[in-house]
Amino acid sequence: MNTFLSDWYYLSIRNIKLIWRPLLALLPPFFMPIFFFAVNSLSLSALAQVPGFPDVSYKDFIAPVAIFTAIFFSAGNAGIELVQDIQSGYFKKLIIMPINRLAIVLAKLTEIAVQSLGQGIIMLILLLLWGVKIQSGFLGVLAIFAILIIFAMAWSCIGMISALRTQNARLVQSLFILVFPLLYLTTSQTPRALLPTTFAQITDFNPVTYIIEGIRALVLNGWGSPDIGYAFLAAGGMFVVFVTFTMFSFRKALK
Amino acid sequence: MGAKNGKIIEVKNLTKTYPGGTKAVRGISFNVKAGEFYGFLGPNGAGKTTTINMLVNLVKKTSGEVIIDGLKLEDNLDEIYKRVGFAMQEVGLDEVATAREMLQLHGRLYHMTKTEIDAQISKLLKLVELEKVADKFTSTYSGGMRRRFDLALSLMHKPKILFLDEPTQGLDPHARQLIWAHLRQLNKEGMTIFLTTHFMDEAQELCDRIEIMDKGKIVTEGSPEELMKKHNAKNMEEVFLKTTGSNLANEEVNANAPDPFARSRGGGRN
Numbered sequence: 328m329n330t331f332l333s334d335w336y337y338l339s340i341r342n343i344k345l346i347w348r349p350l351l352a353l354l355p356p357f358f359m360p361i362f363f364f365a366v367n368s369l370s371l372s373a374l375a376q377v378p379g380f381p382d383v384s385y386k387d388f389i390a391p392v393a394i395f396t397a398i399f400f401s402a403g404n405a406g407i408e409l410v411q412d413i414q415s416g417y418f419k420k421l422i423i424m425p426i427n428r429l430a431i432v433l434a435k436l437t438e439i440a441v442q443s444l445g446q447g448i449i450m451l452i453l454l455l456l457w458g459v460k461i462q463s464g465f466l467g468v469l470a471i472f473a474i475l476i477i478f479a480m481a482w483s484c485i486g487m488i489s490a491l492r493t494q495n496a497r498l499v500q501s502l503f504i505l506v507f508p509l510l511y512l513t514t515s516q517t518p519r520a521l522l523p524t525t526f527a528q529i530t531d532f533n534p535v536t537y538i539i540e541g542i543r544a545l546v547l548n549g550w551g552s553p554d555i556g557y558a559f560l561a562a563g564g565m566f567v568v569f570v571t572f573t574m575f576s577f578r579k580a581l582k
Numbered sequence: 583m584g585a586k587n588g589k590i591i592e593v594k595n596l597t598k599t600y601p602g603g604t605k606a607v608r609g610i611s612f613n614v615k616a617g618e619f620y621g622f623l624g625p626n627g628a629g630k631t632t633t634i635n636m637l638v639n640l641v642k643k644t645s646g647e648v649i650i651d652g653l654k655l656e657d658n659l660d661e662i663y664k665r666v667g668f669a670m671q672e673v674g675l676d677e678v679a680t681a682r683e684m685l686q687l688h689g690r691l692y693h694m695t696k697t698e699i700d701a702q703i704s705k706l707l708k709l710v711e712l713e714k715v716a717d718k719f720t721s722t723y724s725g726g727m728r729r730r731f732d733l734a735l736s737l738m739h740k741p742k743i744l745f746l747d748e749p750t751q752g753l754d755p756h757a758r759q760l761i762w763a764h765l766r767q768l769n770k771e772g773m774t775i776f777l778t779t780h781f782m783d784e785a786q787e788l789c790d791r792i793e794i795m796d797k798g799k800i801v802t803e804g805s806p807e808e809l810m811k812k813h814n815a816k817n818m819e820e821v822f823l824k825t826t827g828s829n830l831a832n833e834e835v836n837a838n839a840p841d842p843f844a845r846s847r848g849g850g851r852n
Contacts (some may be wrong), residue, residue, distance in 0.1 A: 344678070417676055423639075423666075424691050424692065
């Protein structure tokens with residue numbers, strides 16, 4: 328095997344093991360999405376009767392948000408794991424090995440992709456059991472996972488950039504607060520038609536809006552909506568920008 | 583290419599000035615011969631860790647030249663990393679991996695074959711007496727076990743040169759003796775060892791040649807016997823005190839030196 332691919336592969340295996348070590352760490356990312364999905368779908372179901380609301384149940388409307396949120400929460404852990412590696416000295420050990428720096432970053436992204444896929448599958452099973460239907464079928468499920476995984480990798484880069492720049496666990500952990508404005512300044516809870524004008528305009532500038540609407544289109548309407556393409560564009564754009572900044576931060580950290 | 587004239591490490595006019603102006607290393611030059619057990623001593627804040635980190639490019643030098651095994655450092659990093667092992671002050675272990683998993687990963691990242699990896703793991707676990715706990719998570723290890731395992735890790739790819747930064751820091755006398763015995767054995771087998779320490783007994787016990795550094799400069803150099811004779815001292819501790827004096831002011835200066843990999847801990851440099 329090519330040495331770059333081999334480095335990427337073995338570092339990925341090491342990182343993937345971090346996902347379930349310890350096993351209990353797998354549970355928290357599911358708690359809040361399931362809690363909010365359950366509470367909101369039960370308490371706000373009447374919203375679906377409001378004129379202007381799409382012809383779907385509120386439960387189906389917010390189902391994409393539940394899957395998205397689980398991945399959103401856990402992808403941020405990449406930065407914390409990197410700070411731990413830096414603080415323990417393990418990161419230094421990697422740096423003085425004859426391995427490609429890009430392999431270190433890609434291995435981290437691979438971990439995030441595997442973790443997102445696993446969490447996405449579990450959330451999807453839970454939602455299907457709850458009665459949610461995916462109108463776009465199996466291929467739609469694959470498209471949903473693709474959007475989520477690309478977004479998760481991009482979002483994990485923000486944690487990694489912060490880890491490399493600050494090397495401070497508290498600062499990296501505090502990035503968690505960004506999740507809420509990014510998640511709620513969107514059409515996650517209410518369709519655009521029912522949002523006040525100013526709020527709707529704000530959501531236009533939030534890339535998470537396009538990701539949620541793309542997934543929602545796949546869940547509620549099947550194929551054909553331009554929102555699906557916008558979701559891929561938003562996630563892909565974030566991925567390119569943040570991976571570039573992560574590589575830049577990697578180089579800078581070595582000076 | 584290999585060591586020139588028996589010199590496996592050549593350092594010329596090496597300096598390091600950190601952003602902010604702290605001069606941690608001020609134009610030092612020295613050579614280490616192949617197979618030598620070389621001691622790099624100095625009080626806290628003398629610039630030892632900055633120097634050893636510059637020798638493996640973990641800290642970028644401001645100026646000067648470093649040649650490792652005949653190769654210019656900045657032009658041949660990957661090749662040099664294959665030839666050196668480094669047990670750092672921070673025992674950088676993967677807390678959620680077992681010792682065996684970590685050794686296997688290291689072997690694979692150095693592109694060793696599976697047979698080589700298995701043989702080297704058996705040898706190293708025996709050397710550092712950790713065979714029985716090889717399949718336990720490293721987070722369960724005591725301080726001494728962690729140091730010994732870190733030493734094994736730095737030896738996994740069979741380096742020609744071993745850099746050790748305060749390898750017995752915080753260890754009890756038994757654990758220190760155990761590490762010393764391993765190091766003596768490795769040196770006897772031909773490995774060049776570059777050791778930084780501020781334990782004078784350790785340096786006297788292990789090193790063929792010693793340099794003492796203070797305030798970023800080398801203040802004296804020679805074998806332990808030569809140094810004791812030269813400074814009219816009974817032991818290395820006396821040599822150390824005579825050549826470096828009080829180290830407190832020095833510590834204050836270097837407390838300002840940023841560690842690019844340990845800022846959040848306020849990680850100290852020596």
